[in-house]
Amino acid sequence: MFQRTIMDRWMVLFQLIMVFLISHGSIAQERPNIVWITSEDNSKHYMKLYDSDGVETPHIEQLSETGLVFDHAFSNGPVCSVARSTLITGSYAPRIGAQYHRKMKTVPMPDDLEMFPFYLREAGYYTANNAKEDYNLDKGSKVWDESSNKASYTNRKEGQPFFYVHNFSVTHEGQLHFGPEKMEKIPVSTLPPSGNLQPNHPQTALFEYTRAYYLDRIAEMDRQVGELIDQLKEDGLLENTFVFYFGDHGGVMPGSKGYLYETGLHVPLVIHVPEKYKERVSYKAGARVQEFVSFVDFGPTVLHLAGVKVPRHMDGEPFLRKNNKFPNDVTYGYADRFDEKYDFVRSVRKGKYKYIRNFHPFNFDGLWNDYRYKQMAYQEWLDLYRSGKLNQHQRRFFEAKPVEMLFDIEKDPYEINNLAEDPAYEEQLLAMRKELGDWLLSMPDLSFYPEYYLIEEAFDDPVAFGQDHKKDIKNYYATINLAIKDFHEVEKALHRKLQDDDPWVRYWALCALSSFGKEAKTLEDAVNEISKNDPIRINRVRASQFLGICGVSNPMRDIEKALYSTEDPHEALLILNILVQMADGPFGFSTSIEVAKLVPTVAEDSNVIRRLEYLKGK
Known part of the structure; x- marks a missing residue:
């Protein structure tokens, strides 16, 4: 008994000593420092490191000489808040309710999961973020030691290992919000050569100038990256520090940011691997890595490098590891609402x-x-x-x-x-369709419910809601999948689903019909009944939308009536999206919203105001 007591005391003393040593740096440098350098809004297509038409980025290229260039790195979302919510959680945004840009309601972190820097802090790391967060989730108080435009790794205790994020905004989309005066002040002759324009872009002088100016901003970003790397060298830290450079999602030439094309998702990623830690990585310095890596994997990778256990509730996997026998070759993407514009x-x-x-x-x-x-x-x-x-x-x-x-x-x-x-x-189409379907049902994907419904019913605990409604979501997916088939094969099935007791089955049946367009006009009578009598307002709107797409009737007055009747600005925004789609599509419809008829909570919403200003100016 006496011996056990002595042993217990020695164990407690040993643990206290270990905590002291870690927190004061005596053994902390056995763990690497980790730095993330992110540049906003640029895909890999604009850097000569990846594309012959790109601009030279000598400082990032120099970083690659002591590390790795990833040829297949991807953001999972093509816009800031969704991409960053994925990065900070190691989780797919449509599973946890963080898929909408920007949040109308912050969602809680899933049970038994924290944003990954929390685990680094618990392990003795100093965590600092300079400066952008832009998360769609409740952060909590223990993620960052410091998060501001003054945050720095230099504020840590002496010798304490650190995780530091530094964001560069010089390449952000807002840099391309210039007018003709910019083109006069900075002539194209002073900019990098624009290179070849995308074949789906107009081949005009304005597009050439826009691309050239964007390349100039990337060159400036590279210069700023070089200053930060030089500072790490001057501080004697580079030999102990993994440095990640990556774009936070795709670029901002038209049709890139906000879209699931490669120009919206495929990002540059270069990682400096310190010589003393090279045995922790399966790839040799200077290699171009062909493995697919996604933002969902970045947090788990940092935890793994730091020797911290990756929580089992994260969706991602570490990609820098000692043994990599089965490299990944798959990545998933998602796009939903961007400000006032909806898609799925x-x-x-x-x-x-x-x-x-x-x-x-x-x-x-x-x-x-x-x-x-x-x-x-x-x-x-x-x-x-x-x-x-x-x-x-x-x-x-x-x-x-x-x-x-x-x-x-x-x-x-x-x-x-x-x-x-x-x-x-x-054969390839069927395989890819199954790959995507298996993934979105496994989460499950919450976007099979309209956002306004999720805000009201699900966003207090999105993950639990998804698990409780897995069977329902599978049914909704099966319903919209009827749009893939020949209409005459599925006409009777769609007719039955229009009369289903579940309102969201009816919703997705209506979306399937609108996907078929005029071919589905044979179900006009059933849809007309929904447009008049469905108890769910958005179903009446979707029914009217279908009747307009088919040319059966002008849907605008009925949709406007629905807009006036809602007190929910989130539902109103979806209705307005449908009005804009019907007004700007090939249908020839026009709309005139009477703002005085809107409920005040709707009329005062910032996203709604943008839609109303656009429609007023048409």
């Missing part, structure tokens, strides 16, 4: 093939979004479309999308030629 798109890339599923294909890519169209190039693209001066590939941005899209990225890097209907690729 999912993607999977496996190897060289990319599959995109448009669950609302009637929401054409070019649907108005105020922030996107602050860019002159977007405005010109739309003007050229309306004046009939675009070719078939350039026009596609403003036209209804296919339900399914399949691309061979190696042959078609800008996703121009859709192979989904080519019989030669049927």
Whole structure:
């Protein structure tokens, strides 16, 4: 008994000594420091390190000489808050309710999971973020030791290991919100050569200038990155520090940021691997890594490098590890609401093939979004479309999308030629469709409910809601999947689903009909009944939308009536999205919203105001 007491005391003393040593740095440097350098809004397509038409980035390239260049690194979301919510949680945003940009309601972290820097702090790391967070989740108080535009690794205790994030905004989309005066002040002759424009872009002087100016901003970002790397060297830290450089999602040339094309998701990633820690990584310094890595994997990778156990509730996996026998070749993407603009798109890339599923294909890519169209190039693209001066590939941005899209990225890097209907690729299409479906049902994907309903019913505990409604979501997915088939095969099934007791089965049956368009006009009577009598307002609106798409009737007055009757600004925003789609599509409808008829909570919402200002100016 006496011996056990002595042993217990020695064990307590040993633990106290270990905590003291870790917190005061005596053994802390046995763990590496980790730095994330993020540049905003640039995909890999604009850097010579990846693309011959890109600009040289000598400081980032120098970083690659002592580390790794990842040729297949991907953001899972093509916009800031969704991408960063994925990064900080190691979790897929549609599973945890963080998929909408920007949040209308912050959601809690899942049970038994914290943002990953929390675990680093618990292990003795100093965590600092300079400065952007932009999470769609409740952060809690123990994620960062410091998060501000003054945050720095230099504020840690002497010798304490650190995780430091530094964000550069010089490449942000807002840099391209210039007017003609910018082009006069900074002539194109002073900028890097623009290189070849994307084949689906108008081949105009404005697009050339926009790309050249964007390349100039990337060159400036590289200079700033070089200053930070030099500071790490001067501080004698580079030999103990993993340094990640990556873009926080895709670029901002039109049709990139906010879209699940490669230009919206495929990011540069370069990682400096310290010589003393090279045995922790399976790849040799200077290698170009072909493994697919996604933002969902970044947090688990940092924890693994720090010797911290990866929580089992994270979706991602470490990609820097000693043994890498089965490298990943799959990445998933998601796009939902961006400010006031709604869509619902999912993607999977496996190897060289990319599959995109448009669950609302009637929401054409070019649907108005105020922030996107602050860019002159977007405005010109739309003007050229309306004046009939675009070719078939350039026009596609403003036209209804296919339900399914399949691309061979190696042959078609800008996703121009859709192979989904080519019989030669049927086997590949079926495999990719299954890959995506298995993934979104396994989460499950919460976006099969409208956002306003999730805010009211699910966002107090999104993960639990998803688990409780897995069977329902599977049913909704099966319903919208009828849009993939020949209409005459599924006409009777869709008719039954229009009369289902579950309102969201009816919702997705209506979306399937709108995907078919005029071909589904035979179900006009059943849809007309829903438009008048369905107890769910948004179903009445979706029914009216279908009748408008088919040319049966002008739906605008009925949709406006629904808008006036809602007290929920989130539901109103979805209704307004449908009004804009019907007004700007090929249907010839017009709308005139009487603001005085809107409920005050609706009329005062900032996203609603942007939609109303756009419709007023049409």
